[in-house]
Amino acid sequence: MMDIDELPAARVVSRTWDVIVVGAGPAGSMAARVLAGSGLSVLLVDQAAYPRWKVCGCCVNPFALNLLAGAGLGDLMRRCGAVPLQRMRLAARRHQADVMIHGWQALSRERLDAALVESAVRRGALFLSRTHVSLGSESPHARTVVLHHDNAQVEAAAKLILAANGLGSRLLVSECRGDLGNYPGSRIGAGVVTDTAPDFYQAGIVYMAYGTGGYIGMVRLEDGRLNLAAALDVNFVRQAHSAGGAAERLIREVGWPAVPGLLDLRWRGTPALTRQPTRTTGERILAVGDAAGYVEPFTGEGIGWAMASGLAVTSVAVRAVRAWDPLVAENWASIQGYCRSRCRRLCRAMAWLSRRPTLSRVMIGIVNRLPRLANPLLKEVARGGGYRGILRLGALSDGEYDVPAQAE
Ligand SMILES: Cc1cc2nc3c(=O)[nH]c(=O)nc-3n(C[C@H](O)[C@H](O)[C@H](O)COP(=O)(O)OP(=O)(O)OC[C@H]3O[C@@H](n4cnc5c(N)ncnc54)[C@H](O)[C@@H]3O)c2cc1C
Numbered sequence: 001m002m003d004i005d006e007l008p009a010a011r012v013v014s015r016t017w018d019v020i021v022v023g024a025g026p027a028g029s030m031a032a033r034v035l036a037g038s039g040l041s042v043l044l045v046d047q048a049a050y051p052r053w054k055v056c057g058c059c060v061n062p063f064a065l066n067l068l069a070g071a072g073l074g075d076l077m078r079r080c081g082a083v084p085l086q087r088m089r090l091a092a093r094r095h096q097a098d099v100m101i102h103g104w105q106a107l108s109r110e111r112l113d114a115a116l117v118e119s120a121v122r123r124g125a126l127f128l129s130r131t132h133v134s135l136g137s138e139s140p141h142a143r144t145v146v147l148h149h150d151n152a153q154v155e156a157a158a159k160l161i162l163a164a165n166g167l168g169s170r171l172l173v174s175e176c177r178g179d180l181g182n183y184p185g186s187r188i189g190a191g192v193v194t195d196t197a198p199d200f201y202q203a204g205i206v207y208m209a210y211g212t213g214g215y216i217g218m219v220r221l222e223d224g225r226l227n228l229a230a231a232l233d234v235n236f237v238r239q240a241h242s243a244g245g246a247a248e249r250l251i252r253e254v255g256w257p258a259v260p261g262l263l264d265l266r267w268r269g270t271p272a273l274t275r276q277p278t279r280t281t282g283e284r285i286l287a288v289g290d291a292a293g294y295v296e297p298f299t300g301e302g303i304g305w306a307m308a309s310g311l312a313v314t315s316v317a318v319r320a321v322r323a324w325d326p327l328v329a330e331n332w333a334s335i336q337g338y339c340r341s342r343c344r345r346l347c348r349a350m351a352w353l354s355r356r357p358t359l360s361r362v363m364i365g366i367v368n369r370l371p372r373l374a375n376p377l378l379k380e381v382a383r384g385g386g387y388r389g390i391l392r393l394g395a396l397s398d399g400e401y402d403v404p405a406q407a408e
Helices: 009-013 026-037 062-070 109-122 171-176 234-240 243-254 302-322 326-354 357-369 371-382 385-394
Strands: 016-022 042-045 083-092 095-106 126-129 132-138 143-149 152-163 188-194 205-211 214-220 226-232 268-272 285-287
Touching: 009 126, 009 152, 016 026, 016 302, 026 042, 026 109, 026 302, 042 109, 062 095, 062 302, 062 371, 083 214, 083 357, 095 205, 095 357, 095 371, 109 126, 132 152, 132 171, 152 171, 152 302, 171 285, 188 234, 188 243, 205 243, 205 357, 214 243, 226 234, 226 243, 234 243, 285 302, 285 326, 302 326, 326 357, 357 371
Parallel strands: 016 042, 016 152, 042 126, 083 205, 152 285
Antiparallel strands: 083 095, 132 143, 143 152, 188 226, 188 268, 205 214, 214 226
């Protein structure tokens, strides 16, 4: 991993890259790995210092694990010390139910994302960290971006830019005068990690507490720390005076032991979780992963969706690098739109339920007695939801990825 000031600037700016990937989350790194492996010159850039923490529940579902295996990274989770998950404990208003989950794992985003970046670098991508990217000018044969690092900035050119820069990406907004597509009333995300949590919170179990102003998920990571990630109503956070206060209330409401020091920890937030940007493509730019839109609630699918999107864009990207054609952008926009519309139905139903604590409590009571009722939902998540067909639609370049049977 390199900072831009460790590189001879000429290595970055004196050429036209085939692809510059903005953002080294699961979407960006997967795309960079496959594209570099198929012989394209790839510059992968992230504004964060790696390894970097991010707000996330850190639960990796079987769909994502299948994608890793298909991309030749079947042993990545084991090498990183991921924790196998056996159960999900759901609670609302002092009612709780345990649901068995199969094939899920927990891994910190520091480890997961750094390992994915390393895998892209091993295939030949050049990675720059601590470098913020904004869009530059267009020319008939390339697109420029401005790389901002400390107080310096340089321009770099590429035949294609992949905007893999996550929730609330502004790259295409500036390009198209579109908007971020926030849904009114959308919840915001918040997260923190702590190394002082009661023994009640055991490794191998995902704890999900649903309450009046949102919900929170907690899971032990590979190093024993407890990761907390929440989706919260903005007004609930205001009433509780902070994300930590809101989290404390949600945990108290379900009657689980308090996690000490939640008010003093440094919580990080996200923009509105549900959003559909008006544009997901621009001149020589394609958005992938969360940058192309996200639907709350999180059912442990975002990482898999991001990887699928990053993998599927590669065949479109190879065509775009050969010759840019607005039809390429249209094709990508319709693939993304198709997947998201299939996800939306399930997510809307879940979001509707999560906003009704009394009904959630009744449902949890029913699931407690008949845990098998949760199986169809878990199965749908494990198969990738609306994204399960994306690899086929994107028609990946031969040889760089094997579509595993279960991922289809
Ligand atoms: C509260 C919460 C809990 C969640 N829990 C889960 C879960 O348990 N399981 C699951 O599968 N999913 C979960 N998700 C969803 C998951 O975190 C995301 O869907 C996933 O990280 C998206 O990956 P990505 O690669 O699209 O973007 P990201 O992982 O967000 O990566 C984007 C990267 O772009 C970089 N970047 C941004 N702007 C710029 C710029 N201008 N220049 C350079 N770099 C830039 C950022 O630093 C970042 O590293 C959760 C999300 C939230 C908010």
